[in-house]
Amino acid sequence: MRNRYLDLLRAAAILRVVVYHLFGWPWLSILLPAMGIMFALAGSLTAASLDKRSAGKVVTSRLRRLLPPLWLLGALAVPFMIYLGWAGQDGGESPWSWKLGLWILPVGDPPGSIAGIDAWEPLWYIRAYLWFVVLSPLMYLAYKKTGWFAVATPLVLLAVLDRTGFSLPFGRADSAMWDFVTYGACWVAGFAHHDGRLFRLRAGIAYPLVAVLGAAALYWLHGHGADTDYDLNELPEAQALWSVAFVILALRWRPDMTWLTYVRPLDRTVTLLNGRAVTIYLWHNIAIAAIWPVLTVLALDDLSGGMEGPIELAMTLLLTGVAVLAFGWAEDLAARRKPRLWPAAPATARATPGGDGGGPGAPATPPATPIQQARPDVAGDIYEDEPTLSIGIGTPEQRRPVEDHDGPLDRYGPVHEPGPELHAEEEPSVTWFSQPEKH
Structure with missing residues (x-):
């Protein structure tokens, strides 16, 4: 069964990403470092798969789930x-080059026109996720041999890059390197979540560590963030420290989630956001770009009285919902499930040690074994062959001036924000317009 706490984290990250890209509020990057959470959850799922299947099957399974919605x-x-x-635009990249193949296998950021920026700008996350998946067999082996040193290694590499100014000769490669060291600690912390090492970390160590990492992130943000409105998405050093601190804190928590089944609208929303995370991530920027053209066509663009923000948010949700209806089926086909238009059927809640497991939809399960208690999130919420991109439209790599930037940009400049994350699960085949389970 699914771990609804992790689903709730993903859903919150998805919404945070959409709202951030709509309004550009820098404080959201501090409130919820969505990309770090999403990479950590993806790392946990990948580790679970690697424990059960061969590395080749794990990598191909995840790429199978990741790529069709992009295609x-x-x-x-x-x-x-x-x-x-596109072919006649001044500046930018030509569509008639080998780089167009990056839309098929995004080992680098797929190219696009200036006019189409909202379509290709978020794809840095797809590229970053792909590289984490491909390298996970080696990373997991290193983690099993070195433990917490493997978690710290990306942070050390980030410090080296910052101090030395080292860069790779190609913009796409340099962007990939910065994303890897920025979020690598979160990905490997996901390994620690999977095997229970994170939960077994003593509180006397975990909480001071979180405090030190968080303080270091805020110190860096204070010293370098004035030119970026103190947005973590613009500062990979602060982003990396704050994200891993948040991950350690959030993934050690084991709240009882049986309450969620009683709040049916929220339960269904969480299920929908998790089931269509990739689609929402890929299409929400396009939905945002379409707001005012649609309002203009409808002659509803003359807004006043403080209604602009609420109307923009409502239109973003509406147009993203249209994209879910129109294109979300690709996620089902990629997962080898029967296509559904609106996969909002509530999932069965998984009780954690804080609750009795009762309540609507809670299955009768045998008492947890000592191993399950020591590894609370290993059993029941991880499936070895069905990851699904969970969204955290994440934060970016080191920022560069627009004219020098070879990767994605958005309306606020070269900003990466959370992208989706893959959770792996074989959901039951249901018909179009799934109906809620009866409890």
């Missing part, structure tokens, strides 16, 4: 960008 976006976005004059 669908590319099949629509690339011809549209070409139609709008």
Whole structure:
């Protein structure tokens, strides 16, 4: 069964990403470092899969789940960008090069036109996720041999890059390197979540460690954030420290989630956001870009009285919902499930040691064994072959001036924000417009 606490974290991260990209509020990056959470959860799921299956099968399974929704976006976005004059634009990249193949296998950031920025800007996360998945067999082996040293290694590498100014010769490679060291500690911390090492870390060590990491992140943000409105997404050093501190704190917590089954609208929303995380991530920026053209066509663009923000948010949710209906089926096909238009059927809640497991939808389960108690999130919430991109539209790599930036940009500058995350689970096949389970 699913771990609904982790599902709730993903859902919150998805919404945070959408709201951040709509309004650009820097404080959201501190309130919830969505990308760090998503990479940590993905690392946990990947470790669970590697414990049960061969490395080759794990990598291919995750890529199978990741790539088809991207291909669908590319099949629509690339011809549209070409139609709008991509080939004749001043500056930028030509569509007629080998880089167009990055829409098929995004080992680097897929290219796009200036007019189509909302389609390709978020794809840095797909590239970063792909590299984490491909390298996970080696990373997990290193983690099993060195433990917490493997968690700290990306932070050490980040410090080395910052102090030396080292960079790779190609912009795409340099971006990938910075994303790897920024979020690598969170990914490996996910390994520690999977095997219970994170939970077994004594509180007397864990909480002071979180305090030190968080204080270091805020110190860096204070000293370097004035030019970026104190946005963690603009400062990879602060982002890395704050994200891993948040991950250690959040993934040690084991709240009783049986209450969620009583709040049916929220339960269904959490299920929907998790089931369509990739689609929401790939299409929400396009939905945001379409707000005012749609309002203009409807002659509803003359807003006053403080209604602009609420209307923009409502339109973002509405248009993203349309994208879910139109394109979300690609996630089901990628997962080898029967396609569904609106996968909001509530999932069965998993009780954690804080609750009795009762309540609507809670299954009767045998008492946890000592091993399960020591590894609270290993049993029941992780499936070895069905990851699904869970969204945290994340925060980016080191920022560069627009003219020098070879990777994605967005309306606020070269900003990466959380992307989706993959949770792995074989959901039951249901028909179109799934109905809620009866309790």
